[in-house]
Amino acid sequence: MPSTLAERPTTSPENRASLPEDPGLRRRLLVAIALVAVLPFAFIYAFVFVTNTVLLPLLEWQGSGPYHGRVYVDPLFAVVVVAGGLALQAWKGPSIVLGSIGARRVDADEYPDLHARVTRLAKAADVEPPDVAVAHNDAPNAMAVQGPRGAAVVVTTGLLDALDERELEAVLAHEVSHLANDDATVMTVAWLLPTVTYxxxxxxxxxxxxxxxxxxxGGDGDGGDGAAKAILVLLVTAVVTLAVSAMFWAASVLVHRVLSRYREHAADRGAAAITGDPTALASALRKLDERMADVPDRDLRSLDGGAEALYVAPLEGRAFTDAELVSTDVFPATHPPTADRIDRLREIAGELE
Known part of the structure; x- marks a missing residue:
């Protein structure tokens, strides 16, 4: 990115226009919410079905029966369990995410400039000022989490070290846009099912x-027919569990494919509207993309664990010295290509000139 972009003065967010309406994002949010609500029921009853049609007959064949009844889950009980689980995830989800990446809520005395920026940007976007959390990590990244108890904008110390004031302002505006668009709540809840099924x-x-x-x-030993049957039962149970879990992992990833890429473009547009400086976010995204390759594996792995879709910049796009990240396995291709995001921001910049 040309150096002149970093030298361009920032316009005060208080003087920016409100966030643009995005009917496409609203539609995708509704679809994602429907998937988040329906998929847990499908997951429960899929296991009920395979238990009754495969596992119980197999146990009877193995000699453990007969089973005169069949597994049954009362629909009302399922509603209570699923609704309770989603409510608990919405309530505790932000804290769980923060804990998983080692982030800590900080007060204004500790990070006065960061708090002031987030508060000012939140007021410009007409949202309640969120908490601010910091993760001591060299990987430059940020996210927004949201639940009934409030929201938080999270940044890493690597982000604070990597960006200049304009770029930092743009990234914070991007995260505030997620809160204003209400997609942070859905994503905070939606990462649970694919992570569990994975x-x-x-x-x-x-x-x-x-x-x-x-x-x-030769571990089957001399147990004869009984041992062979027991091994077969374990084998079929493991295969069925793997198949059902993999199927619902793929289905639950649809939530993220429906919403996660689109919401990043929407938040990019929102940040441009708040700051009036789309080139600052373009510069920040390029810098994050370039610096991610130099981050030590230990720092990337401390941000890993299923929160990939929440970050402003993906953790992928580099070669690791050992196994792949869990995040990139659980949530593949959660972000649009950085080059595409930069091109769109440049188009917005051209429209503002």
Whole structure:
């Protein structure tokens, strides 16, 4: 990005126009909310179905039966469980996310300039000023989380070190736009199901791997027909669990494919409207993209764990010295290409000239 972009003076957010209306984002939010509400029920009853049609008959064949009844989940009980789980996730989700990345809420005495910027930008976007949280991490990134108890804008110390004042203002405006657009609440809740199903599928895969190793070393022993049947039951259970979990992981990722990429473009547009300086965010995104490759693996992994879709910049796009990040496995392709975001911001800048 040319150096002149970083030298351009920032216009006061108080004098900016309000955030543009985005019917497309509203529609996607409604679809995402519907998926978040429906998929847990489908997940529960899919396991009920395979238990009754596959696992119980298999246990009876193995000699553990007969089972005269079948597994049944009362719909009202399912509603209570799912609604309670979603409410708990909405209530505790922001704190869980902050804890997972080592972020801590800070007061105005500790970070006065950061607090003042976030408060001013929130007022410009006509939203309640959120809490401010900081994660001591060299990876330059930021996110916004939101729940019934309030919202928080989170930044890393790497972000504060990497950006100049204009760029920092633009990134903070981007996160405030997520709060103003109400998509931060949906994303704070929506990361739970794909994360859970991912780990369930991973656990089932490890069971299958362990059984394969055991059988490969002659671990079935001399137990005869009973041992063989028991191994078959475990094998089928693991395969079914893996298949169902993988299916619902793929389905729940639809929430993020429906919403996550689009919401980043919407927040970029919102930041441009708040600050009147789209080139500052373009410069910041380019800088974050370039610096991510130099961040130590330990810092990237401390931001890992399923929160990928919440960040302003993706954690992907670099080669790791060992295994891939969980975030990029759980939420593949959560962000639009950085070059595309920069091009769109430049177009906005051209319209403002």
């Amino acid at each position: 780990y369930v599928a991973t656990a089932a895969a490890y069971v299958l791997y362990g059984m394969a190793r055991t059988m490969g070393h």
